[in-house]
Amino acid sequence: MLYRFKSKAGADVVMMAESGDAVLRLLGRSPAPQGILEAGALPGLIQALEAGVADDEAQFQRGVDAAKAAGEPEPRRQGVSLRQRAWPLRELMQRSLKENADVVWGV
Template sequence: MYRFKSKAAADVIYLPEAARQVLEALRREPAQQGIIEVADLPAAQQALLAAVEVDEAAFAALVAEAEAQGEPPPRRQGITLRQRVWPLLDMLRLSEAERADVIWQG
């Protein structure tokens, strides 16, 4: 398990595969521990939002392709990236407002 912590918010916990996906969206190495300093919080939020946009655009392209071929559109399986990053995005916003670093430990 990976635990993201900040003095500004409750902990956010991810299983290893989900944490890897989130850390890659943050453009961070999936290390066992790390920090997002206050100065980097706005960029981290933007990175998560950009990753969600890319994920949703890729899925929309699959739906459009299926519809163009007269096939039923695919359905999302499991948790979407938007759903997965929402708690961490909230933590990043609260941490930025309170000028608190975010750390993680795996």
Template sequence: MFRFKSKAAADVIYMPDAAQQVLAALGREPAREGIIELADLPAAQRALLAAVEADEAAFAGLVAEAEAQGEPAPRRQGVTLKQRVWPLLDMLRLSEAERADVIWQG
């Protein structure tokens, strides 16, 4: 498990596969430990939002392609990236407001 911590918010916990996906969205190496410093919090938020937008656009493309071919639209399976990053995005926002770094340990 990976645990993201901040003095400004409750811990956010991810299973290893989910943590890898979130760290990739952040543009971070999948290290067992790391930090997102206060100065990097706005960029981290933008990176997560951009990753969510890209994921949503890719799925919308699949839906449009299926509809164009007269096939039923695909359905999302499991937890979406948008759902997965929401707690961490909230932590990043609170941490920025409280001027606190975010660390993770896995």
């Protein structure tokens, strides 16, 4: 399944199911084939997304620090980070907020 997030404020953002599900959970939403992020809720949703990404990065950094302390090789991120996956949607949400437009998917 693909998620295609749409808004009148910008270009569509497409995510694979696993990434889209993870981002929706960060936003406090259950993964679903369709939904809406209402313009009025976007400030809180953007903040939740940013906090989730910051938490992911902090967790990875703790792993790096623990490896250094143990004298082990530093772990490397496998694949694309959550920040890289989530930031296009964050940008669309910010543009939508400025234009008071909803973000929808699956419709």
